[in-house]
Structure formats: structure tokens, C-alpha cells
Amino acid sequence: MMKAFHPLQGLLAITVLLAGCHGGAAVAPADTTAAALAVVKPVADCTQLAAVDVTDIGGAGSKINSATVVATTVNGSSVSLCVVKGTLAPSNTFEVALPVGTWTQRFAALGCGGLCGNVADPTKEDAISFSYKCPLVQQGGFVTAATDMGHQGFDPGWTADAQKQADFAYRGQHITTLAAKKLIKAYYGQEQKFSYFVGCSDGGREALMAAQRYPNDYNGIVAGAPAAHFQLQNSVFHGWSVVANSTTGDSSGNSILYPDKVAVLHKAVLAACADTPDGLISDPRACRFDPASIACPAGAQDTSQCLTQAEVLAAGRIYGGPADAKTGAPMQAGRPVFGSEGNWVGVEVPTSGSSSAPVPVKSGVFSYNIVTGAYNLIFTGTPARPDIDTFGYTDSSFYATYLAENHPLNDATNPDLSAFRKAGGKLILWHGWADQHISPLYTIQYYEAMQGQMGQATVDEFARLYLVPGVAHCGGGEGNDNIDLVSGITGWVEQGTAPGSVMTYKLDSAGAQTASRPVYPYPAVAQYTGSGDWHDGANYASGAPRYNVRTPSWPGSIFYTPYAPKVQGVPAP
Structure with a gap:
């Protein structure tokens, strides 16, 4: 289920969430979440979006290049989307996919992996990185947006450009989100009710960067295997x-x-x-x-x-x-x-x-x-x-x-998310225990740093961490790498139902489910009850942590304390 990738591309957010929309009992059912918001139809023709002015967001030279309706198939269902492609100066290429007749007033930005350099097509089934056979996706309920974060291709020459450094570090996703929200208002005649960010790998870093730098951009964030300690x-x-x-x-x-x-x-x-x-x-x-x-x-x-x-x-x-x-x-x-x-x-x-x-x-x-x-x-x-x-x-x-x-430019390790919490934001962190690219121990350390900075009770109000046994970087591996966390984040944001156990699934090469097992908020682990088919997640319960020692101080601990973010180049709105 994993895609081949260029060594500098990494793993895109498209591999983040590929399982069925039927998580643990503590998570609001996806169909309930989907039914909570009415479908809103466009008030403008798709082609009219080509005239939307985005220079107030990206600056001089920013423009919409095209706006056309395309039909795509998402988990077997046909969905029509108004696809808008554009550039935010100096060179942030972006795409926004707006459902023509199925929008449920939700927006989701998709993270980019590795050092980015390409735009994940938001109209493709695997690019709408939520959940395999998830109703919210099947029904075409989300406006989605993606960006290459200011540079094209994988030649590292761009890394010497101060503006492109800033666009990759923090600006690209933010201004793409602002542009997407402006297009939503122009197309549907109203703003989105809820905004989300879903990313893995560098997309996980981008997710945390948003929570730290732009706490009002998203109501809910799913950050997988975050490269938060980029340096x-x-x-x-x-x-x-x-x-x-x-x-x-x-x-x-x-x-x-x-x-x-x-x-x-x-x-x-x-x-x-x-x-x-x-x-x-x-x-x-x-x-x-x-x-x-x-x-x-x-x-x-x-x-x-x-x-x-x-x-x-x-x-x-x-x-x-x-x-x-x-x-x-x-x-x-x-x-x-x-x-x-x-x-x-x-x-x-x-x-x-x-x-x-x-x-x-x-x-x-x-x-x-x-x-x-x-x-x-x-x-x-x-x-x-x-x-x-x-x-x-x-x-x-x-x-x-x-x-x-x-x-303070590239890292997203600031543990003080007070502004994000104050804005009502919810955060789900997750990591595969068998990650070969980014150690899950760093995600644990960030979570511990949040608890140390804000207090465990406060963190519990708005954040969860899930660790999945045997799962590699953003998916793959021997473990159950299909997991629906979008139902968890939407249920938490929209209905106040904090996620508890979340079911994970293993599929064979034909896509058939072969096993299921729950994961629990860190530090609890899933424990087989000792009876029934161990392939069935119903035969597991929450078990005591296997390990209770917090991360000891080390030279890099200095990067897990509050800091002022570094800004360079063209300021972001």
C-alpha cells in the first residue's frame, strides 16, 4: 500500500490513514459525524474561481492558473470536484479540490513528505489521505488542499535560497490554507465550519509547525511520525x-x-x-x-x-x-x-x-x-x-x-501549545514503533515535553498519542498499518468526544482484512484477553504500560523547550 518515492521526497501524507472508518467505541462513529453537517452546494461556477485574487495572501505575482471540474473515484464512489491550481509568490505551487455537490463544510490541508517538491494530487483516492472506505471521504465531504511548499523537484539547489527555506519551513502550508479558505468562501458563499490538517513524516512536522506558529489555522490536527526535530x-x-x-x-x-x-x-x-x-x-x-x-x-x-x-x-x-x-x-x-x-x-x-x-x-x-x-x-x-x-x-x-x-526556523519542537489549546484545537500524534526513518522515541519526548510544560491534565484536554506496534514509517511493516484517526479528530473537534481506543487493521495484498487490534492512548498498550481469535480486535483490552521511564536529559533536550520562532523572507499574512 506504500508508494515508491524519491530519496528526497519521503513519504507523503497520502499514506497516513488507510483504514476503515470504524474505530474504537470511544470515538464518535464516522457516519454520525458526517450527518452532523449539512451538504452545501456552490453558489458560483467553478470557472469563476480562476478570477479570484490571491495577491493579498502570497504577494505580487500570486495567481490562479486554472479552475476546472473533474470527476474522480474515491473508494468506489464517483465524486465531482472543482480543481483549482495556482501559485503563491514567489513559487508555492498549490492545488485545491472543492466538491461540486457533496461538501459537508469541512476543509483539510494535506501534509507533504521528505523535502517536498511536488504537489500530492488532492483528487486521487490515495491522496485524500483520510481512511479506507471512510464515509466522510466516500461522500466527498472535504475540501482538500496540497502544496509543494515553494520549490519544484528534488534538486537540492533550492535549499540555498532564504525565501524558499522559509516557504518550506513554515510559510508554504499556511498561505496555501489561507488561499484554500478564500476559494471556499468564493465558491460556496460561506466559510468552512471546521478545518483540519493531516500529515506524516515532514507532513507531521508541518502539522506541529501549524499548531505552534498558526494556532488558529486548524481546529484539529493529525500529526504522524513527525520530523519535528528537523535539524x-x-x-x-x-x-x-x-x-x-x-x-x-x-x-x-x-x-x-x-x-x-x-x-x-x-x-x-x-x-x-x-x-x-x-x-x-x-x-x-x-x-x-x-x-x-x-x-x-x-x-x-x-x-x-x-x-x-x-x-x-x-x-x-x-x-x-x-x-x-x-x-x-x-x-x-x-x-x-x-x-x-x-x-x-x-x-x-x-x-x-x-x-x-x-x-x-x-x-x-x-x-x-x-x-x-x-x-x-x-x-x-x-x-x-x-x-x-x-x-x-x-x-x-x-x-x-x-x-x-x-x-527556531526548521524545528517544530516547541512544547508550549497554549495558544492552540486556547483556540480550541485538538491534536492527535501517532507513530509506528518500527519506524525506520524517524525514531518514535522523539515523538514520545515531544509529548513528554508538552506534559512538562503545560501539565499532564492540561495536555489530556486537547492531545493524544498513539504508538502502533510493528508499523514502519507512515505505514507498512509487519504491524496493523491501517488506522482511522480522522474519525477520532472530527469526533473530538465537532462533538467533544475525546478518542480512546482506536482499531487498527491488517490487510492482505488483495485488500482483504486479515487482523484487527486496538491501540490505546499512550502509555497504555493493547493486551490480548487470552480467549477468542487473536486476529480479532474485540479480544483485546487496555493493558498497563510496559515501560514507565521518562526520557532522560541529553544534549538535544535544549530543543524541546519553549522558543521564539524564526522568521525570514516575505512575511506570511
Whole structure:
């Protein structure tokens, strides 16, 4: 169900929510939510939207390029949409899809993944990133909007442009939302009743950026696997994944671990730590696996089902991350966790090769490509800038010296969401435990930082966090990667029904459901009751947390405290 992607594109919001609209009992049913708002028909012809002036939003040069009606099929239902394409100066390309006869007064902005550079077609079934067979989507109830966030394509040359940096960091989604809302008013003769944002990966960062910078833009936000710690993520985190698996300890070497041995490692991890009926890990932090436990015996001739000493060390480095040379303290609070190994191929390790047919450590590996692609975004203005081999892997001063400058521009880790809460906003965070791109431990740390800043009781009023066992980055993996959180956010915003358990689903290649299981608001985990078919989510209940230790302080903790956002380039309205 996952789409192929360019190494710098990442995973778009289109993969966020692909399950049926029938979550846990604590969530308002989707059909009830859909029936709560009347359908509003247009008061203008679609072609008239081509004349809407958007220069007040994007500035001189902003324009609508086209406005045409198209028919699309959404989960088997035919829906007519007025599709508006335009540009917000200097170069934010956007598209807005407005239902012709089925609008239920809701608007949703769709996040963009990786370093963006393309517009997710909001008319396509998989681009309307809500839920598989969800009535709100099938009925064409949402106006949707997407943007490339100010640049086109994946050539990193744009990253040296200060205005495009700002458009990617925070401005692009905001001005696209303003334009979409203006088009809604022009087309339907009224404003939307409710506004939402749904995004994953960088789209998750964009979601949190909106809550932090523009608390009045959206009533409800779903932020999946957020790259909120953009500075750290795309330098030290991914950089370490490269050098940790290198024969030379830098980006010039060959890889040590390859897909065949990663499969051996993954099988051993699950054998040691799986605690669910389907053989997954409900909370990897409670796992105490040591790669040395599957080390090859001295002098072994056949090493196909064990790890050589070099492979043991490489695995340990990938899991553990670097340490400060002076104190020995960890330099990172989040790394790929136990159980994620099955998803490392193409990210932490190359897609091909073996110990007998070695390939360069940077060959086709996402971690290398994203570091080089995001370089100018992270280190703009910093003298004597480091590179992937000279990041401060063992010097904690690196964070303050090199990453702090653009932290308030690119990062979305401000834990003070008081203004968003005051505006009545609701937030759902979610993350797959087996994420190979962004460690779920960072999302946990952000959630803890929110609790520390605002108080747990206050956070509980407007935010939830869900962690899904075995699910990879924004979907995929061995876990139940189909989950409907849109029903949760709309029910919470529109009816005041706070989400509790949410059902997750596993589908086979033909789209047939093979298993279901609930997830519960963090830190609770789903626990099999011990009777009935374990494939059936009805046979699970909320279980006690497997792990209760909060994230300890580390050098990057400075980025999870309140800060003033950095603004540059053309101001956003």
C-alpha cells in the first residue's frame, strides 16, 4: 500500500490513514459525524474561481492558473470536484479540490513528505489521505488542499535560497490554507465550519509547525511520525546511520550490514522480545536484546545465520547511537528501536550487496541522501560548516554551536501549545514503533515535553498519542498499518468526544482484512484477553504500560523547550 518515492521526497501524507472508518467505541462513529453537517452546494461556477485574487495572501505575482471540474473515484464512489491550481509568490505551487455537490463544510490541508517538491494530487483516492472506505471521504465531504511548499523537484539547489527555506519551513502550508479558505468562501458563499490538517513524516512536522506558529489555522490536527526535530534528524541522526555501518567509520567506506543479515537480526530480536500474539513488540523500550547473542562462533565457516563481530558492532552502533567523548553520555535520545530492523533496508543499510559483494555505505541509502539534501537548510550562515563525517557525534557542544541557529526556523519542537489549546484545537500524534526513518522515541519526548510544560491534565484536554506496534514509517511493516484517526479528530473537534481506543487493521495484498487490534492512548498498550481469535480486535483490552521511564536529559533536550520562532523572507499574512 506504500508508494515508491524519491530519496528526497519521503513519504507523503497520502499514506497516513488507510483504514476503515470504524474505530474504537470511544470515538464518535464516522457516519454520525458526517450527518452532523449539512451538504452545501456552490453558489458560483467553478470557472469563476480562476478570477479570484490571491495577491493579498502570497504577494505580487500570486495567481490562479486554472479552475476546472473533474470527476474522480474515491473508494468506489464517483465524486465531482472543482480543481483549482495556482501559485503563491514567489513559487508555492498549490492545488485545491472543492466538491461540486457533496461538501459537508469541512476543509483539510494535506501534509507533504521528505523535502517536498511536488504537489500530492488532492483528487486521487490515495491522496485524500483520510481512511479506507471512510464515509466522510466516500461522500466527498472535504475540501482538500496540497502544496509543494515553494520549490519544484528534488534538486537540492533550492535549499540555498532564504525565501524558499522559509516557504518550506513554515510559510508554504499556511498561505496555501489561507488561499484554500478564500476559494471556499468564493465558491460556496460561506466559510468552512471546521478545518483540519493531516500529515506524516515532514507532513507531521508541518502539522506541529501549524499548531505552534498558526494556532488558529486548524481546529484539529493529525500529526504522524513527525520530523519535528528537523535539524537533528537530518544531520546527526541520519548521518550516524551512515557512519555506524561503514567499514571505515565514515562515508567513504563500504557497508557492513546488508539485507540478508538484517533479516537474521530482525528474526532474533522478535524471538527475544515479541510479546503480542502476532509476534510483535508492544513497547521496544522494554526489550533487552544484545546483538552479541547471535554472534558467530569463533572460526565459523558458515556465517549466514549469525552475525560476524563487525556486524555485531555495526548493529550496536545503529541501535545505540554515538556517545559524548568526555562524559560517555548518549548524544541522541532516539535511534531505530528493536523490532524496526525489517524496515532498515534502503534507509540504514543498502538495498543490495553482501559481505562477499560489498557496496559503498552511501550507495542508494536514504540516510545519506537526506543529509546531503538538507545540508543548506540546517547550516545556513554557520561558518566552517561540518559535513556528514564531521558532525559532532562525540561532542555535545555541537548542538548549541551548529544546530541552534536554525532550530527556531526548521524545528517544530516547541512544547508550549497554549495558544492552540486556547483556540480550541485538538491534536492527535501517532507513530509506528518500527519506524525506520524517524525514531518514535522523539515523538514520545515531544509529548513528554508538552506534559512538562503545560501539565499532564492540561495536555489530556486537547492531545493524544498513539504508538502502533510493528508499523514502519507512515505505514507498512509487519504491524496493523491501517488506522482511522480522522474519525477520532472530527469526533473530538465537532462533538467533544475525546478518542480512546482506536482499531487498527491488517490487510492482505488483495485488500482483504486479515487482523484487527486496538491501540490505546499512550502509555497504555493493547493486551490480548487470552480467549477468542487473536486476529480479532474485540479480544483485546487496555493493558498497563510496559515501560514507565521518562526520557532522560541529553544534549538535544535544549530543543524541546519553549522558543521564539524564526522568521525570514516575505512575511506570511
